Amino acid sequence: MTKSSIPISKTKIIVPPRRRELLSRHRLLERLKSFLENKLVLLSASAGYGKTSLLIDLANHTDMPVCWLALDPLDRDPQRFMAYLIASLAERFPGVGESSLNLLNNLKTIETDAEALLVALTNELYDRVEDDYLFIIDDYHLLDESPVISSLINRFLQLVDENCHLIISSRTLPDLDDVTLMVAREQVAGLNHMELAFQPRELQALYAQNHHKHLSDEKASELINKTGGWITGMVLSDSTGVQVANVDTFSYLGRQVLDQQPQHIREFLLRTSLPEEFNAEFCEIVLGPFYATSPSWLELMGWILDKNLFVLPLEDGRWLRYHPLFREFLQSRMKKERPHEIQPILERMVKGYEAVGEWEKAYFTCKQLSDPDALAGLVERAGTPMLQTALVTLEGWINSLPPATIRSRPGLISLRGAISRMKGNLPEANALLDTAVDLLKKDGNEAELALALVRRANTLRLLGKYSESMKDVDDALQIAGSELSLRSLYAEALRVKGLNSYRLGESRNTIEYLERSLFIYKELLETESISMLLAETAMVRAAIGDVEVAKDLYKASLERLRMEKNLITQADTLNNLAVLHLQLGEYEFASETFEEGLECARISRNHRAEALILTGLGDLYSEVEEFDAAVQAYEQAEKVASDVSGLFISNYLIVARANLALLQKKMGVAQTYLKSFEERQKINPSKYERGLWVLAEGKFHLLVGEYHTAINLLNEGKSCFLEDGREAEHQWSRIWLMAAYEQAGLREQARLEFNDLMVSKDRPNHTLLIAMYQASFWLTPLQNDPVIGKAFNSLLERSRQLGEKMPAIRRALRRLAFSIEMPSANLKICAFGRAEVVTNGRAVNISDWRTQSVRDLFFYFLDVQEPLTKEQIANILWADIENPDAIKKRFKHEIYWLRRAVGRNVVVFEAEYYRFNRDLDYEYDVEAFELYLKHAQQAQDVFERIGFYRKAIELVDGPYLSELDFDWVLLERERLGRIYRSALDELAHLYLETNQLQDCLKICELAHAQDRFNELIYQLELRAYAAQGDRASGARIYQEYKSLLANELGLEPSKETELIYRELIFR
Known part of the structure; x- marks a missing residue:
């Protein structure tokens, strides 16, 4: 499961152990059980009425699964609260949190991202939890001062399914907006302090159970009347033998508990009341300096545990926590008796928490020191480790500091700039970082200056200001290069320099910078950075043609990212890998990878990756001439990109739309896009983007007959891509330049371009062939050239063969498309169950076939893979006809009506042989069934395999051609039946392995019907x-x-x- 960026204390998310002295109060248990049809149950009473004990007892007496969450004051932070809420649910239901924790770890603002987070969480619960369950939240009153938490719980209740029954225990009634509405819908029940109060018979049972004494009816009633049924009074009486009545609780705890202990125990109790929980190691760090010789902390802990001094053991007993009421009392006495010790204890607690990365506890403790400078320093130190995983919490801490403190500390200003960049507000980020850099240069704090420079360089890179970014990077490298403590920062600066070089068209330099950065990150064991660098290095390797190296790097990166459950970087990496598959002509792999990346991007709200992936899908559909789907993809990309800062995506989309218009011969549309891009180039020059524009502009001028202008532009594009090391784009420029030379009558230059192209390549690759295919109209005259004609004709023929495969490619892609709606096939064929054929949206009926025999002939053509003569066909279908003339006459008649029914090109005749034309735009359920199963067997991810198996099984609507009984039909029916049964077995097993039990049982029912x-x-x-x-x-x-x-x-x-x-x- 995805790991929470916020450390999770197991003791807060498991049901506390049921202590032997706890009394089962059957009256209340039965009432609570009767409430469990409600969606919300409220337990509201002041401290000491036994709310927690009652809920522990309920958890031990219910058949429902129970999720437990014990709150503390640190949970007022919404990001921490949600981390614990998800952890509590995931503790009982493994798999919950896979998506929602990724969203939480990358939260930008609670206001904008809370809805997506809660929707993701409640969807996970819906998918993974079918039975009713209890979700108990204890001590909710500790969050009364945090209205945002109330809003989160309120929305959770609205979204979660009816099988969730939330029980909230609090000293006050929770302020939930929709409680009134839920009451009206009879979805709320609860108990108050009067109902929770002990009754005489319960008090008698308590005495009998814990003291083996009988308490008379009179005494029981008297004690209940004096205490109001307050259970804490009963517990205190039980531990001391003294009855409590109408007495101040803290005074009583002082006289009868604390003052009765030896002095060294008394000191230990007071000092350990400050932390929420403690163990021997923590005591040594925090309390050790108060002792000349450190005592045996384990013996002290064992003493207070044995004496039952209101302390609870946690986990394996190595950690202890006081009862909340007792801890509150101890802290009040600590302030009166030993106030001089509080400050040093809190200071050492801060250092202890900080040392182990418990930033939330360190912050909460530091706040108690009432020292704004110390708090500001802590926030600065927490900045870098928390930026990636607890952004909302970190921003809240900064905003809570006095404005004057923030203005006086450039490190905090730098941190605010980094937060603004991560939230996508690049101009604000740049302004803040400008201020921070200026102040740090005056202060002379070089380490902080280097950090601010790298942060600003990253911001400038995303703004497309690559040269300015490079200057900051070089300055940061100069500072960090001589300091071992700044090695991580040095590696990050190299990474930014590499990415800048890539965008500036210096791909070969990029490799050096990225690989040096990767080497340092590996030395430092910075896992997340290693995964990111592997993917970025792969992207550049692919761009310069090192395809196999790129694939290996992507594979290594994705393995790491999937283990880390890092969906944000996974989306970026999958996008880059999909682009590589597209450049290699691996269309199905490209489509699958784009779709997987898009899912990761949307779950993690990585809008930049989402825009890039949709753009990539547009490029894919544009290349295979599925123009309507390409337009859809580009339009979706433009919509997402409008919310993304930075210019590269929006610039690229303009060129992509122009190229699509050129393929469709929509010259006016193309010209509008190209003019728009030319204006943007003046604002943000980039060699690579300039190359893309002049290539598209050159193609435009070629298509409108302005050949010499086209030649100049295409030559410039070729130079841009050559300097940049962009092999694919360089080839495109050469192909179109060759066409421009030919159309301009400059045959010799066209020959030279072709020869150079052949010398530079060992063998024609997909990039070259697709460009040849698109430019073939303007290149065709070169087929007859006496010098290059033979070699050129071979290459052109291969590009034409690629073009002939386009219908089959589109058919395969249609089966893989999820995000973009591709147009339906012209011919749809169903053979599972009752045979059905639809052409151009109209069902082919028996009158169109003329006879059933014609329809049978059509499905026989579909079944056989190899071409057949009419005699071979007759031998199978019309074995009773022996006369050759009769066979010829019948075949001629039936093939005529078959073509009339479904189209002239459906059956192809070649050299006496007939075959079904599989190059048509058609959809056939049997082929789709077997393709999905092939993908399922190849898929590495278990949930991806499940998806393909499910799609295959959903296609089966009955036995193959259920109305026919020919031998060839029976053989195919048996073969497909075996495959179907095997798929059911495998899918049921996968559902069981992934704990999708109800789905497993449904598949088992289908399997029983088969065997x-x-x-x-x-x-x-x-x-x-x-x-x-x-x-x-x-x-x-x-x-x-x-x-x-x-x-x-x-x-x-x-x-x-x-x-x-x-x-x-x-x-």
Whole structure:
């Protein structure tokens, strides 16, 4: 599962152990159980009424799964609160949090991102939790001062499904906006202090259980009347033998508990009341300086635990926590008796928390020192580690500081600039970082200056101001180069320099900078940076033609990112890998990778990656001539890019739309886009972007017959890409330049360009072939050239063959498209179940076929893969006809009506042989079924495999050609049936392995309909029911299978099935 960026204390998210002295209050348990049909249950009473004990008892007496969350004051921070809320649910339901934690770790603002976060979380709960469950939140009153938390809980209640029953325990009634509406809908119930108060009989039961004494009715009633049924009074009486009545609680705890302890225990109790929880190591760090010789901390902890001094052991007992009321009392006494010790204890607590990266605890503790400078220093030190994973929390800390403090500390101004950059507000970020850099140059703090310079360089890079960014990077490298403590910063500066070089068209230099950065990050074991550098280096390697190296780097990066569950960087990496697949002509891989990347980008709200991926899909569909889909993709990309700072994406989209218009011969549209880009180039010059523009502009002038202008532009583009090391774009420029030379009558220059192209390549690659295909109209005359004609004609023929494959490519892509709606195929064929053919949106009926025999001939053509003569076809379909003339006449008649029904080009005739034309734009469910299964077997990710298996199975609407009984049909029906049954087995197993138990059982039902004796399916069902805790259904299934075997085959279940039954069900 994705790891939370905020450290999670296990003791806050597990149900506390039920202590022996806890009394089960059946009256209240039954009432609570009766409330569990409600979506919200409120327990509201002041301290000491036994709310927590009652909920622990409920958790131990309910069959429902229970999620537990114990709050503390640190949870007032919304990012921390959500981290614990998700952790609590994930503790009981593994898999919950896979998506939502990624969103949480990359939260920009709670106002803008809370909805997406809560939707993701509640969707995960909907997908993974089918049964009713309890979600208990204890001590909610600690968050009364945080209205944003109330809003989060309120929205969670609105979004979560009805199977969630939330119980909130608080000293006050929670301020939830929709409680009134929920009350009206009868979705809320609760208990108050009067109902929680002990009754005489419960007090008598408490005494009998814990003291083995009988308390008379009179005494019980008297004590209840004096205490108002307050359970804490009862507990205190139990521990001391003294009755409590109408007495101040803290005074009582002082006289009867604290003052009764030895002096060294008394000191230990007071000093350890300041932290939320403590262990021996923590005591040594924080309390050690108060002692000349450190005592045995474990012995002290054991003493207070043995004496039952209101302390709870946590985890394996190495950590302790006081009862909240007792801790509150101890802290009040500490302030009166030992106020001089509070400051040094808190200061050492801050250092201790900071040393282990517990920044939230360090901040909360530091606030108690009432020292704004110390707090500001802590926030500065927390900045770099928290920027990537706790942005909202960090920004809240900065905003809570006095404005004068922020203005006086350039490190905080620099941090605010980094936060603004990460939130996408690049102009504001740049202004803040300008101020920080100016102040730091005056202060002479070189380490902070280098950090601010790198932050500003990154901001300038995203703004497209590459040269200015380079200057900052060089200054930072000069400072950081001589300091070992700044190695990480030095590596980051090299990374930014490499990315700048890439955008400036200096790809070869980029490799050096990125690989040096990667080497340093590997030395420092900075995992996240390593994954990012691997992907970025792969991107540049691909750009200069090192394809295999690039693929290996992408693979290594994605393996790391998937393990880290880093969806943001995963989306960027998948986009770059998909672009590489596209450049290699691996269209299906490109489509799948784009789609996977788009899902990662949307889940993690990585808008920049989302815009780039949609742009890439537009390029893919444009290249395969699916123009409507390309327009959809580009339009979606433009919409997302409008919310993304920086110019590269929006600039690239303009060129992409211009190129699409050129492919469609929409010259006016293309010219509008190109003029728009020319104006933008004046604002933000970049060699690579300039190259893209002059290439498109050159193609435009070629298409309108202005050949010499085209030649000048295309030559400039070729130079830009050559200097940049952009091999693919360099080839495109040469192909179109060759066409311009030919159209301008400059045959010799065209020959030279062609020869140079052939010398530079060992063999023609996809990039070259697709450019040849698109420019073939203007290149065709070169086929007859006496010098290069033979070699050129071979290359042109290969490009034409690529063009002929386009319908089949579009057909394959249509099956993989999720995000963009591709136009339907002209011909749709269904052979599973009842045969059906639709052409141009109209069903082909029997009157169109004229006879059923014509329809059978059509499906036979579909079934056979190799071309056949009419005699071979007759031998299979019309074995009763022996006369050659009769065969010829019947075949001629049926092939005529077949073509009339579904199209002239559906059946191709070549040298006496007939075959189905698989180059058509068609969709056939049998082919799609087998393709999905092929993808499922190749997929590495288990959920991706499940998706493909599910798509394949959904296509099967019955046996293959269920109305026909020819031998060739029966053979194919049996083959497909075996494949279908195997797919059901595999999908059921995958659902079981991923704990999608209900889906597993549904697939098992389908499998039973195919094969009633499939023992593997019965075994999977037994395991699924056992995992659900439904032994009754498991036993029923086992008995059904046992009876089936005995009655119909005279057999017994296998030993393996018997063992599964006995281990999981019959126990």
